[in-house]
Amino acid sequence: MNTVSALNVNDIRKIAKLLKSNSDRDYVLFACGLYLGRRITDIISLRVRNVKDKDFIYFKEKKTGKHSVCKVNDELKSILKEYCNGKDDDEYLFRPLKRKENIHISRVTAWRILNNAAKEVGINAPIGCHSMRKSLGASLFKAGYPIEMIMLLLNQSDPAITKRYIGVEQEEINKLYDKLDFKLLEK
Numbered sequence: 001m002n003t004v005s006a007l008n009v010n011d012i013r014k015i016a017k018l019l020k021s022n023s024d025r026d027y028v029l030f031a032c033g034l035y036l037g038r039r040i041t042d043i044i045s046l047r048v049r050n051v052k053d054k055d056f057i058y059f060k061e062k063k064t065g066k067h068s069v070c071k072v073n074d075e076l077k078s079i080l081k082e083y084c085n086g087k088d089d090d091e092y093l094f095r096p097l098k099r100k101e102n103i104h105i106s107r108v109t110a111w112r113i114l115n116n117a118a119k120e121v122g123i124n125a126p127i128g129c130h131s132m133r134k135s136l137g138a139s140l141f142k143a144g145y146p147i148e149m150i151m152l153l154l155n156q157s158d159p160a161i162t163k164r165y166i167g168v169e170q171e172e173i174n175k176l177y178d179k180l181d182f183k184l185l186e187k
Contacts, residue, residue: 004128006138014121033132035076040129049089068155137166
């Protein structure tokens with residue numbers, strides 16, 4: 001199974017810096033993916049009115065039909081304020097750069113943006129749109145937040161699924177391997 005990876009803080013910063021230098025739209029897309037922890041299909045369908053001057057962003061998830069509310073932290077609020085300045089409230093946040101009609105980019109376009117940036121900064125791990133969501137969960141887990149809270153934040157239904165999703169389970173298995181020492185050549 002070819003699963004996408006979570007990004008570490010250094011890689012996140014490298015990608016953010018590159019995206020910011022190339023395109024405000026792509027940088028804001030990445031920031032929203034990291035800070036909101038929603039699936040890319042829910043993020044790309046946001047309009048200016050959904051985020052402009054908001055403390056909370058409300059979603060009805062396309063995949064699950066579940067409702068979720070995401071608090072907008074100060075950094076993302078600042079990013080969104082600058083990005084939304086001068087945009088019409090009905091405008092999609094993430095429009096194709098070379099088209100005039102009010103449509104949003106596709107999931108595939110979002111994937112290409114992230115993959116191209118990851119390759120450009122030298123990340124060789126498998127990266128996808130879920131990498132942003134996984135990075136949020138993994139960062140919170142490493143910071144000591146309980147898996148049950150991360151599960152709720154990601155709007156998932158089981159802590160075991162969340163641990164597997166953010167890669168904690170594999171990390172724990174790898175640590176077990178590191179502890180093995182049969183002293184095979186010792187007499």
